Amino acid sequence: MREELSQVQDNLLTARAQTGDREAFGELYRRYLPPVLRFLTFRVASRNDAEDLAGLVFYRAWQALPRYREQEAGFRAWVYRIARNSVIDYYRTSRNHASLDESWAGAIMADSANDPDTHIVAEEVRAGLSRLPEEQQTVLVLRFVEGLSHAEVAEAVGKSEGACRMIQLRALKALARAMGEGR
16 A cells, blocks of 8 residues: 555656656655665675766656656666666676675675674675576565565566566575575
């Protein structure tokens, strides 16, 4: 119910923003900057790069608003798709960036710094995730870190919901195997 209300509010704000209402877009920005920044922090090497990319994501969203069409998954999935594509561009355009493995390490280490047991498990997960293909990593982060629904993940990665469920299933199985091998 709450998620449906949030999506209705997003749709209203998006419609207003499409007419040039900067305050409406500002509200969407305030709602989605923290989760988009968290997603980007998991995907790139440094917090500064993640912040720069977040700015780029919302700039691209503002520029693309005239072409936005309300979708089943809504604005949230659309902005994550822009974020995912920005990460792909980030790695494609420069060889000077750290690996995805290093970015996972930084994000997980920050989240688990205060609890040694959590830190050990987080390291095992990080090591396992680093062995997965980019698409599987993205699906798992969007689904389990960001909490997107299956429909939103599908919209964000540009695949059908069924395909994303299969990617998630394969990724979880591969992650379990990878974590088992690391012991």
